[in-house]
Amino acid sequence: MKPIQVGLLGIGTVGGGVFTVLERNQDEITRRAGRGIRINTVADLNVERAKELVKDRAQVVSDARAVINNPEIDIVVELIGGYGIAKDLVLEAIAAGKHVVTANKALIAVHGNEIFKAAHEKGVMVAFEAAVAGGIPIIKALREGLTANRIEWIAGIINGTTNFILSEMRDKGLDFATVLKEAQRLGYAEADPTFDIEGVDAAHKATIMSAIAFGIPMQFEKAHVEGITKLDAIDIKYAEQLGYRIKLLGIAKKTATGVELRVHPTLIPTKRLIANVEGAMNAVQVFGDAVGTTLYYGKGAGSEPTASAVIADLVDITRLLGASPESRVPYLAFQPDAVRDITVLPMGEITTSYYLRLRVADQAGVLADITKILAAHSISIDALLQKEADEGESQTDLVALTHETKEKHMLAAIQEIQNLKTVAGEVVKIRLENLS
Amino acid sequence: MKPIQVGLLGIGTVGGGVFTVLERNQDEITRRAGRGIRINTVADLNVERAKELVKDRAQVVSDARAVINNPEIDIVVELIGGYGIAKDLVLEAIAAGKHVVTANKALIAVHGNEIFKAAHEKGVMVAFEAAVAGGIPIIKALREGLTANRIEWIAGIINGTTNFILSEMRDKGLDFATVLKEAQRLGYAEADPTFDIEGVDAAHKATIMSAIAFGIPMQFEKAHVEGITKLDAIDIKYAEQLGYRIKLLGIAKKTATGVELRVHPTLIPTKRLIANVEGAMNAVQVFGDAVGTTLYYGKGAGSEPTASAVIADLVDITRLLGASPESRVPYLAFQPDAVRDITVLPMGEITTSYYLRLRVADQAGVLADITKILAAHSISIDALLQKEADEGESQTDLVALTHETKEKHMLAAIQEIQNLKTVAGEVVKIRLENLS
Structure with missing residues (x-):
């Protein structure tokens, strides 16, 4: 059977990982998917660098629309990031009848409702496993693994930068500013770390998980977002003395009166498994009424871990290409007409x-x-x-x-x-x- | 749309959980699956007790074949356990064109190759998420979440009884025999605990995971099976002093020369997350070449946790009922014709x-x-x-x-x-x- 043809928008860290892993593991992936998955074209503004990366194994163009409008291409992978051009391109890809895979948490958390509506009307799939907790298959666990459950709450360490900083603050007794500089030097924090340290990135991911867990629309604008910049080393020390560890958690909880959606530093008992997730690692704890507590742990960022999630989405879509929409897992775990608008509670x-x-x-x-x-x-x-x-x-x-x-x-x-x-x-x- | 009709073979601990959870969460489950899932008939030798449990909400029969041959029923759920009659009934259900869900690890590990062959020829689905690590969606993670990866190894705490015993031995400095009696009193160990404490149960689960991870047939007969009965409390103490904890691990590893498949007590560094999995909880650590380490944690047994996995399988099958076999996830993660017979290495x-x-x-x-x-x-x-x-x-x-x-x-x-x-x-x- 002819391999599935994929178009890649953006070949930076994650895109490079997708390209490398698809090539290195093509035997295993084909044996699983039942047919090959091939990167047909890569669109990147930096054409030279992209050509160097892909050699002659895929076409390279500078214009993303050349990918979207290419009739050979079945699936468009958006790895540009941000809400701007990425949103336009994803909507255009959907309009062109392409299935879409994205790692863009900001886009899904802020414009997900519009994107899924467009995709539903056009009958195409949109997958976003890589948008939350990188390589951990948490979207699949929530959408498919725990379908029997009323999910009561989710609490996740879903930002590696801040978890690295908090681990270092505790280990070495240092203050936030000192550790942030160290994290930037080591590449664990970006030059402009605002989205990470102010909790915005974690709030994007918590928003996505809340929608999937509770069958509600994305409501990022109602999330409470609080970072770790004001955290004092002395509180980490006192917490430790009382048997607690401070983590930046993304929390989504369903109560009798509504949904709690919040990101903030949180004391958790040291004896909980999730309290022992150190450094840049991620973990998500999910409580379902039937299954009780489950936890999912792994790398939340990085080239190949994120590529692992993107490719898993490609395999899922490849399998379901010939099936009718009813055979697919709903975008937000619940059937589109079963999504209910439950209030996000004020703090x-x-x-x-x-x-x-x-x-x-x-x-x-x-x-x-x-x-x-x-x-x-x-x-x-x-x-x-x-x-x-x-x-x-x-x-x-x-x-x-x-x-x-x-x-x-x-x-x-x-x-x-x-x-x-x-x-x-x-x-x-x-x-x-x-x-x- | 008419609800999917399910027949339940056996309504003991897990069957009762399936019945209870399907009823309690029918709203959420239907909103996810796109149609209702209804227990049509329950077959159990103890008809009186079964009737008491299901009241008038399902038919109760004593003859399992009345379920298998009932043309109304779409999916047969086998919860009898063991290799005996359960095997015959599963093969008969497949022959009758029913899709099958089972929680029976012994059956899958020992007779899986035969069962999947029959199911493939008949074009029906066989799902077994509940067979490994109870409520943890580890089969889904391995079969679908990590498809991009060459999985290099799996190490799992996949037997709650032995993990409870080891935790107690360490916590209280007691010897194996004393803790086993305590575990039996508390219901964590059965009256005849042989399958658990001798490692057979863990070996069944490790066998299943090895097949899915590496694309090989089930080879339970080649697994090295070693339990915890000979473990001395002094070794737990010395290990602790050296920074290690002793756990009964099910290990599947792919090497250049073959596959390692073994269950035995194992020292692991205390600082690893999985070393801190205590009591009857389960956890599976999976290493993929792209994603690195991931870990999945939760309850490995019990009525509702296991029911959570059974029902997730029912939802998956419900979604894919109308789709062609190519749209399904292959039984053992790899397409049937891509399964390769790799040697299990002698110890x-x-x-x-x-x-x-x-x-x-x-x-x-x-x-x-x-x-x-x-x-x-x-x-x-x-x-x-x-x-x-x-x-x-x-x-x-x-x-x-x-x-x-x-x-x-x-x-x-x-x-x-x-x-x-x-x-x-x-x-x-x-x-x-x-x-x-």
């Missing part, structure tokens, strides 16, 4: 536990005042860590872990605590998830 | 590292004699742990970790070491895998 309405750190006067009655305020807001304390004041100091650190409460109650309590004369500086609040 | 030919414990005379020159023998067999030592002899004792424990070598060389070396006058008792040998 005041989310329920979680908290780590609080306060700078307090080292005198009698301080703790009583604070616990009284928390109690008045129905917030109960799970654990306390009170340091002896250092020699000659009149203030000391007080750390409290609370049980679950609504965020709005916690914010109200913190405001009152902040007004106490015995409390100095700002109250540090970090959310805590038990993940059991 | 003498496998390559691994070793933990050795020797009871030696507490005198000069002993260590030199031993290292000389190892060196003569080209085995180098990675780490040594030599205990001071206890007060009044003339012998002491010597523990050595070696670098990789062929098992036959190690056995030859051990035989020579055993003959040394300064070595008492039997040399304890446990294999060690670095899993990086």
Whole structure:
């Protein structure tokens, strides 16, 4: 049988990986897919570099539209990234009747609803395994592996840069700025690391997983996005003393009143497997009502790990080319007409536990005042860590872990605590998830 | 659209879970599958108990063949277990043109080749996600998620009973027999635990994974099967001191000369994520040449976790009912005509590292004699742990970790070491895998 013809838009890090792996493993891939998968044409603005990479084994063009409009090509792989030209090209490819594979999380999280609608109308497949957690087949697990379940929550370490930074901060006791520089030097963080360290990248991925898990549209604009730039090394240390580790988690949770969709630093018990995911590795923990906890771990970025996910999508599409749309897995796991518009809750309405750190006067009655305020807001304390004041100091650190409460109650309590004369500086609040 | 009609053979623990979860989550499942999935008939020898369970929501019969020959039924789910009647019924169901879902690892590992051949000729699907690692979608990850990769090795904690026992032995410093009794009392081990503690169950699952990962036939009869019954608590303690944990691993590895397929207690570095999988939980680590290390974790047994896998298979089959066989994922990940008969290596030919414990005379020159023998067999030592002899004792424990070598060389070396006058008792040998 004639090999499936693929057009590649962009041959940077990931595109190069796709090209290399398809060639190196063509025997295994063909034995699995039932027919060959061949890169027919590569479109890249840097034609010279692209030609050097692919040699004479594929055509190289500078114009992406030459790929999209090439009648020989069955599947277009978009590896340009970003929301701009990538969106236009994906929509044009769909309009031209091409199936599409993309690794572009920003595009799917922000414009996914429009893209899937267009693809559904045109009857083409759009696959995006590489958009979340790189080489880990988490989209497949959520869309197909856990179909029996009501998925209750997902919590993921889905940004390698920030996990590397947090691991280093804890290991070496260094502060954020120092470790960020080190990460940039080692290539774990980009020159402009904003999307990573501010949590935007993780929020894109959490948005995509929330849609697939709960059968809701993409609602990136409603996600709470909070990065790790304000995290203090001392809180990592105190958390450790209390048996917790701080990770940047992407969280999607379904509650009786709506969906929680949030990215923020989070204390998790050290004994949980996911707390021990170190360095640039990714992991996603999924809780389904039938299966209980499952966890998926692997490399979340990089040339060949991401290519692994892109090619898995190519194989899936290759198999289903001749089948009718009903035989395909729905884009968002749920049939298009079964997607329901469930509210993403504002942050005041989310329920979680908290780590609080306060700078307090080292005198009698301080703790009583604070616990009284928390109690008045129905917030109960799970654990306390009170340091002896250092020699000659009149203030000391007080750390409290609370049980679950609504965020709005916690914010109200913190405001009152902040007004106490015995409390100095700002109250540090970090959310805590038990993940059991 | 009319719901898919399912016939259930056996409604014990897993069957009950399938029934319960299908009913409880029917809304979500239908929204995903595009049509309802309904248990039409349940066959169970204990008709009364089955009727009590399903009430009037499905027919109950005692004769499995009444399900197989029922023209209304599209998919037969075999949950009887074992190689006996289950094999006949699965082959009869296939002959009757039914698609089959099974959770029966023994059946697939031992008779899979025959079953898939029959299913291929008849053009029906046979799915078995629940046969390996319960609720973890590991079959899907291997068959579909990692299709881009040459899978190099798999190492799995795929038997919850033995992992529970090993966790307890380590935590509490107890010996095997004591913990086994406790495990039986708690329901983590069966009254006759032979298949679990002797490694047979893990070998079934490792066999299935080896076939899917490498595109080879099931070769259970060639698997090396070694359980945990002879494991001594002292070795768990020494391993811990050296930075390792002992787990019963199912290992499948592809080498230049063949396939390694083996189940045995294994030292793994404590810092590996999989070393921290405790209690009855399962985890499978897979190394692919493109993706690197990935890991899949969750409950490997139990009513609803296993039902989660069975129902995922039902949804997959439901989607593909109208499609031609080419659109399906091949039974063993590779197209039937692309499965290759690669040799499973005899144990003498496998390559691994070793933990050795020797009871030696507490005198000069002993260590030199031993290292000389190892060196003569080209085995180098990675780490040594030599205990001071206890007060009044003339012998002491010597523990050595070696670098990789062929098992036959190690056995030859051990035989020579055993003959040394300064070595008492039997040399304890446990294999060690670095899993990086």
